[in-house]
Amino acid sequence: MPRAKNAVASRARxxxxxxxxxxxxxARKNVWTVAKNTYEKGLLYAFRDRRKKKSEFRSLWxxxxxxxxxxxxxxxxxxxxxxxxAEIDINRKVLADLAMNHTEAFKAIVAKVKELA
Numbered sequence: 001m002p003r004a005k006n007a008v009a010s011r012a013r014x015x016x017x018x019x020x021x022x023x024x025x026x027a028r029k030n031v032w033t034v035a036k037n038t039y040e041k042g043l044l045y046a047f048r049d050r051r052k053k054k055s056e057f058r059s060l061w062x063x064x065x066x067x068x069x070x071x072x073x074x075x076x077x078x079x080x081x082x083x084x085x086a087e088i089d090i091n092r093k094v095l096a097d098l099a100m101n102h103t104e105a106f107k108a109i110v111a112k113v114k115e116l117a
Contacts, residue, residue, distance in 0.1 A: 061096035068099035072110045079113065086116040 014032055021028060021035040021042075028038045066076035074082075083090070088109065090098075098106040 058092060061092040064096040064099050065092060068103070068106055069110065072107065072114075074110070074114075079110070082113045082117045083109075086113050088113065 017039055018030065018032070018035055021039050023029065024035070024038055027034045029035060062076060065079070069076055069079040090109070095106070095109075098109065
C-alpha cells in the first residue's frame with residue numbers, strides 16, 4: 001500500500017505561513033525555511049512587545065506629567081510624593097491625559113497638592 005503524504009494539507013499549511021510573511025525582504029517572503037523562521041521570530045517579538053508596550057506608555061505618561069508639573073514649579077518626584085500624601089488617587093495615565101488635554105483641571109490638582117503640602 002502506498003504511503004499517503006497528504007500533499008494538499010501540507011501545501012495549504014505552507015501557503016498560509018507564506019501569506020503571513022508577505023512584505024518581508026528577499027528570501028524571507030518566499031523560501032519556506034527562511035519564511036518559517038521569520039514568522040516564528042515575529043511571533044516572539046509580538047509576545048515580548050505586548051508586555052514592553054506597557055512600560056513604554058508608563059514612561060511616556062511620566063514624561064508628560066513631569067513637563068506639566070515643572071511649569072508649576074515642582075519636579076515629578078516631589079509632585080508624586082505630595083499627591084500620595086494628599087491621598088489623591090489618580091493614576092499616571094489620567095494625570096498625563098489631564099496635563100495634555102485639560103490643563104486647567106491639572107493646574108487645579110497641582111494647586112490642591114501644593115495647598116495640602
